[in-house]
Amino acid sequence: MTEITNIPYFKIDKSEHHNVSARTGVIITSHGEIPTPAFFPVATQGTVKSLSSSDITDIGYKAFISNAYHLSLRPGIDSIKSLGGLHKFINWEGAIATDSGGFQIASLARNVQVSDEAVTFRSHVDGSLKHLSPETSIRIQEEMGADIIMAFDQPITYGAEKLDLKIGMQRTHDWLIRSITAHSGASLLYGIIQGGTYKDLRTESANFIDSVRGIQGIAIGGLSLGEPKSVLWDMVDVSTDLTSPNLPKHLLGVGSPEDLVEGVGKGIDTFDCVLPTRVARKGSLYTQFGRINVTNSKYRVSNEAISNTCACYTCKNYSLGYLNHLFRANELLAYRLGTIHNLSFIYRLMEDLRGSISSGTYIDFRNNFMDSYQSVDESVRTEQKRLWAINQDQKQQDFE
Amino acid sequence: MTEITNIPYFKIDKSEHHNVSARTGVIITSHGEIPTPAFFPVATQGTVKSLSSSDITDIGYKAFISNAYHLSLRPGIDSIKSLGGLHKFINWEGAIATDSGGFQIASLARNVQVSDEAVTFRSHVDGSLKHLSPETSIRIQEEMGADIIMAFDQPITYGAEKLDLKIGMQRTHDWLIRSITAHSGASLLYGIIQGGTYKDLRTESANFIDSVRGIQGIAIGGLSLGEPKSVLWDMVDVSTDLTSPNLPKHLLGVGSPEDLVEGVGKGIDTFDCVLPTRVARKGSLYTQFGRINVTNSKYRVSNEAISNTCACYTCKNYSLGYLNHLFRANELLAYRLGTIHNLSFIYRLMEDLRGSISSGTYIDFRNNFMDSYQSVDESVRTEQKRLWAINQDQKQQDFE
Numbered sequence: 001m002t003e004i005t006n007i008p009y010f011k012i013d014k015s016e017h018h019n020v021s022a023r024t025g026v027i028i029t030s031h032g033e034i035p036t037p038a039f040f041p042v043a044t045q046g047t048v049k050s051l052s053s054s055d056i057t058d059i060g061y062k063a064f065i066s067n068a069y070h071l072s073l074r075p076g077i078d079s080i081k082s083l084g085g086l087h088k089f090i091n092w093e094g095a096i097a098t099d100s101g102g103f104q105i106a107s108l109a110r111n112v113q114v115s116d117e118a119v120t121f122r123s124h125v126d127g128s129l130k131h132l133s134p135e136t137s138i139r140i141q142e143e144m145g146a147d148i149i150m151a152f153d154q155p156i157t158y159g160a161e162k163l164d165l166k167i168g169m170q171r172t173h174d175w176l177i178r179s180i181t182a183h184s185g186a187s188l189l190y191g192i193i194q195g196g197t198y199k200d201l202r203t204e205s206a207n208f209i210d211s212v213r214g215i216q217g218i219a220i221g222g223l224s225l226g227e228p229k230s231v232l233w234d235m236v237d238v239s240t241d242l243t244s245p246n247l248p249k250h251l252l253g254v255g256s257p258e259d260l261v262e263g264v265g266k267g268i269d270t271f272d273c274v275l276p277t278r279v280a281r282k283g284s285l286y287t288q289f290g291r292i293n294v295t296n297s298k299y300r301v302s303n304e305a306i307s308n309t310c311a312c313y314t315c316k317n318y319s320l321g322y323l324n325h326l327f328r329a330n331e332l333l334a335y336r337l338g339t340i341h342n343l344s345f346i347y348r349l350m351e352d353l354r355g356s357i358s359s360g361t362y363i364d365f366r367n368n369f370m371d372s373y374q375s376v377d378e379s380v381r382t383e384q385k386r387l388w389a390i391n392q393d394q395k396q397q398d399f400e
Numbered sequence: 401m402t403e404i405t406n407i408p409y410f411k412i413d414k415s416e417h418h419n420v421s422a423r424t425g426v427i428i429t430s431h432g433e434i435p436t437p438a439f440f441p442v443a444t445q446g447t448v449k450s451l452s453s454s455d456i457t458d459i460g461y462k463a464f465i466s467n468a469y470h471l472s473l474r475p476g477i478d479s480i481k482s483l484g485g486l487h488k489f490i491n492w493e494g495a496i497a498t499d500s501g502g503f504q505i506a507s508l509a510r511n512v513q514v515s516d517e518a519v520t521f522r523s524h525v526d527g528s529l530k531h532l533s534p535e536t537s538i539r540i541q542e543e544m545g546a547d548i549i550m551a552f553d554q555p556i557t558y559g560a561e562k563l564d565l566k567i568g569m570q571r572t573h574d575w576l577i578r579s580i581t582a583h584s585g586a587s588l589l590y591g592i593i594q595g596g597t598y599k600d601l602r603t604e605s606a607n608f609i610d611s612v613r614g615i616q617g618i619a620i621g622g623l624s625l626g627e628p629k630s631v632l633w634d635m636v637d638v639s640t641d642l643t644s645p646n647l648p649k650h651l652l653g654v655g656s657p658e659d660l661v662e663g664v665g666k667g668i669d670t671f672d673c674v675l676p677t678r679v680a681r682k683g684s685l686y687t688q689f690g691r692i693n694v695t696n697s698k699y700r701v702s703n704e705a706i707s708n709t710c711a712c713y714t715c716k717n718y719s720l721g722y723l724n725h726l727f728r729a730n731e732l733l734a735y736r737l738g739t740i741h742n743l744s745f746i747y748r749l750m751e752d753l754r755g756s757i758s759s760g761t762y763i764d765f766r767n768n769f770m771d772s773y774q775s776v777d778e779s780v781r782t783e784q785k786r787l788w789a790i791n792q793d794q795k796q797q798d799f800e
Contacts, residue, residue, distance in 0.1 A: 045725075045729045045731055046722070046725065046726075046731075047726060047731050047732075047733045049731065049732055049733075050732040050733060050736075051733065052717070052718075052733055052736070052737065053717070054717065074725065074728065074729055075700060075721070075724070075725040075728070078701075079700055079701050079721065079725070082701035082703075082721070083701060083703055083719060083721045083722070084703065088703075089719070089721065089722055089725075090722065091717050091718055091722070300475060300479055301478075301479050301482035301483060303482075303483055303484065303488075317452070317453070317454065317491050318452075318491055319483060319489070321475070321479065321482075321483045321489065322446070322483070322489055322490065322491070324475070325445075325446065325474065325475040325479070325489075326446075326447060328474065328475070329445045329474055331445055331446075331447050331449065332447075332449055332450040332732060332735055332736070333447045333449075333450060333451065333452055335732055336450075336452070336732070336736065337452070
């Protein structure tokens with residue numbers, strides 16, 4: 001078992017109970033402390049879709065993640081700077097993480113040309129020609145005033161040739177060194193482990209990331225893109241086992257309830273994912289027994305709350321029958337009420353996970369949770385993700 | 401000047417200062433008191449679009465208006481009854497008015513067949529064949545538990561032949577008698593004055609409505625459908641002059657700020673209109689100087705609030721620059737923040753109007769308001785309304 005040394009911006013309270021790597025801690029940012037393990041809701045364009053910043057505060061979140069690619073295209077960095085930075089723009093006193101935009105360029109932009117120097121692409125918003133390099137990506141994230149920023153990486157689609165994955169990984173490594181050089185130090189910079197689903201590449205990437213100086217956290221990227229769950233967790237294991245336990249670990253793009261519970265057991269400190277909010281807008285709402293689809297006719301005349309153990313604004317005030325009606329009638333309120341509920345569920349899940357680690361009962365908690373929570377069938381999920389990934393029009397509409 | 405007699409459910413405090421008919425009062429319902437003059441936000445399908453019931457409470461409103469036609473088609477009266485009635489369904493402790501659905505059948509339903517007995521039509525939701533009569537409309541409104549209900553009427557499109565208007569008006573009168581017979585008495589029933597823009601028909605309709613016993617309020621319908629403003633107010637004058645000052649007067653479908661100020665001076669006690677919320681969702685926001693379009697590029701880097709005299713949630717928390725971004729990025733939050741602002745503006749306007757009447761300064765208030773508030777040009781508005789009225793597809797999408 002590796003000795004843990006606390007660093008100024010990440011204090012680990014407890015770890016590695018009962019042969020699991022689960023640990024609690026606190027990430028200290030210029031905009032407050034984030035108790036970990038934590039989930040970051042996704043506010044791609046500067047708003048968690050359908051919610052205001054005070055809605056996020058009311059649920060309890062201390063941090064969310066925005067996207068440098070999206071915000072640099074619209075409203076643009078100059079606008080955000082003129083408006084006093086991202087915190088003032090969004091009216092949010094908590095912490096803000098930003099993703100560098102590598103993933104969004106790969107999945108959304110058009111005419112993408114990648115060289116060792118930089119990426120050139122056409123904006124999905126207005127078709128204008130844009131360049132993004134490690135240096136400009138770091139500058140953009142810092143100028144926006146983000147507290148936690150991601151190095152600029154090149155994720156490669158799941159299923160790509162190994163050679164392409166290797167080239168993308170090596171470029172990600174080179175770009176990390178340039179990102180570190182460009183980094184001013186006001187924010188916490190996370191390096192990103194890539195390498196697709198090849199254990200040898202992941203090993204090489206994890207070892208590389210672990211060897212560099214000047215990063216304050218480690219992110220694991222290029223996963224949850226359609227690979228089986230067992231492969232996802234193998235890659236996470238490689239990534240966490242080979243990197244210093246002192247640094248906070250962020251798992252990019254993973255956030256289903258069962259994955260959060262599992263990931264925490266593997267020593268992941270923070271997560272972000274569009275899933276809880278995206279499915280909420282389709283009427284798919286979390287309960288301790290799994291997701292329910294509130295548009296189902298069986299809820300039409302139900303006076304029950306989504307969950308009678310949930311104390312969120314939606315559950316305290318509105319019945320399944322009302323939600324069923326709002327979703328069927330395509331009323332805007334449906335999206336907000338669904339999103340508040342799912343994010344409250346995830347917030348409470350992370351709170352419960354922190355409590356279970358502190359009291360040394362994480363394994364019991366995980367077992368109880370997995371026993372009662374019915375996950376969405378893997379084949380269904382993989383197919384949904386595959387269809388989404390190949391449907392460019394849908395991605396333009398529904399990029400989170 | 402007619403002597404005012406207070407009736408149990410409508411207490412008039414002051415009236416007819418300085419030769420204007422403006423008056424304050426209180427409508428007493430089984431769900432609280434409504435200080436008048438008041439504006440009722442429109443919650444066609446059981447939600448003011450993008451807002452929850454607590455948002456409406458937070459702004460200050462004591463009542464809103466829903467729609468019997470829409471709610472009877474979806475989720476259906478049986479569902480609402482099973483869920484404990486409209487108040488419980490929406491989780492709203494204040495008063496609820498409902499429109500009978502006559503107007504919506506005329507503007508939304510397909511294959512409408514009107515006989516003296518009833519209306520037969522196909523639902524715009526699922527194409528199913530429906531019938532609505534004065535008796536079923538009253539029953540539906542009462543079974544939902546509405547506090548203020550409208551008699552079933554037959555509005556005729558602006559520009560229709562006078563003979564058609566006359567037939568529609570006479571049918572509305574016959575149906576009022578049937579509505580009164582069907583009315584149980586638990587709610588306040590309003591009769592509706594029709595007659596289009598013909599002074600002789602309006603006179604006949606107003607005299608008829610004034611002559612019947614068993615109504616608790618008077619609504620003025622069939623206006624704001626494309627006619628010039630001067631004609632609108634002439635018709636309102638006829639309608640109010642010829643009916644008892646003791647009854648509360650509701651002006652259906654009128655609610656621009658300048659029309660509210662004007663209408664109050666003509667003795668109108670309550671109003672409802674989709675305008676403030678519909679234009680909010682397009683980024684058209686009220687200020688004391690008129691509507692601004694927040695999507696205009698001049699607001700891109702503005703750190704100001706929409707209005708620095710406004711204390712609404714949106715103005716207290718978010719800049720024009722952020723709103724400009726949200727609207728341009730089609731973010732769902734935009735609709736809620738815009739709607740909260742416009743409804744707060746209208747709420748405060750009604751509060752100010754009540755204050756000015758109480759202190760005998762309504763005329764000054766009106767003159768000051770009209771001097772500073774730049775109305776939307778009448779020709780632009782008329783054209784917008786005409787285009788909307790002929791575009792059936794748009795109406796299906798945007799029926800409020």
